[in-house]
Amino acid sequence: MKIKVMAILVICSILLVGCWDKVELNDRAYVISLALDDIGDLLEVTYTIPNLPVITAQSGGEATKFIKVTKAETLTQANRAFGKKSNLRINFDHTKVIIFGADFLADPHNLRKVLDHFDRNPEYSKALLLLGTKETGKKLLESVPNGEETTGRYLSQVFINNSLETISAKTIELGDFISQMYSTEGNGVMPNVIFRDNEVIVDGLAILKDYQLRGWMEDKYMTPYSWILGKGKETVALVDMEGVLVPYEISDLTSKMDFELKDGLLKIKISISSEGDVSEYILEDKDKLFNTSYIAEIENEVANSMEEDIYELMNIIQEEYGIDIINAYNNLKTSNRKVWKTTKSDWQNFFNAAAIEVECKVNIRRVGLSK
DSSP, rough: OOOHHHHHHHHHHHHOOOOOOOOGGEEEEEHHHHHEEEEESSEEEEEEOOHHHTTTTTSSOOOOOEEEEESSSSSSHHHHHTTTTTEEEEEEETEEEEEHHHHHHHHHHHHHEEEEEEEEOTTSSSEEEEEEEOOOOOHHHOGGGGGOOOHHHHHHHHHHHOOOOHTTOOBBBBHHHHHHHHHSSOOOOEEEEEETTTEEEEEEEEEETTTTTEOOOOOGHHHHHHHTTTOOOOOOEEEETEEEEEEEEEEEEEEEEEEEETTTEEEEEEEEEEEEEEEOOGGGGGGGOOOHHHHHHHHHHHHHHHHHHHHHHHHIIIIIIIISSSOHHHHHHHHHHHHHHHHGGGGHHHHHHHHEEEEEEEEEEOOOOOO
């Protein structure tokens, strides 16, 4: 009898006990992208949320996403205010992108506060992509690029799926960015994105100094910037050879920095070695490309062109931005401890006054199969 009673109790406990705090999939608001804008005394937060019943064909309708906006003094309050506008429980497990508006980045306190919030809260993935925009993050999330309904997912795929190293050189993830800002006392970069002609475009970099927006690097400088970082694969250097524009498509590239301190002046030598192909020429004169001396001329012209581009960019970095965004400090720390120990306490001034020397070596490996 006792065995029967115990068996009944066990069966009842299995059937009756459930997950009292379980939240169904369709009861969650999965934030795909987040935008932060400064609107005076308040923080404006824009959330992009997929409409799961429509996406999974469980209900009719056309809208595949919702846009929700809250305003508060802090991000914590904004997230709590979300609950007053929605019957869904907010969730950041699948968030792909955080976008910072220009006005938000202009105030150094804004970035300090939200980075602390992100760092303290495990609900945010440290692999989140960070983006800046010259306009407002809200405007960007409200855009519909190429018919894509979810801008945040579209933007994340631009960086994840793109093999171009000018794109990967710009990619900044939350965990890396927080570490970078801590170690450099608030200096760093993040990609700039704009919406133009119904396209979301990665357009240069936002430059940050002391947790505050310092300026914008034009997109034309992203190629030499990637060369300096050693991430220039699949980039193109263009030279004019007797009126013919010749593209040199880089298939492999390495970058090295050497440092010397003499009479109180830091010297930084940037050495770039690359190899690649001539991907276009002109039909009538194609035989020139099989002349080794002419190939040497092209290599020399390409090297000179690359050096000029890097010198121009370094002048802007030192004179306009006034911060080390080329990772020179860490390169010095690992390659020349003696110079690093002398300059580390006043690194930024040493870097800004440094004499720059650039040397590019070009090796054309292939010129096509037209002969």
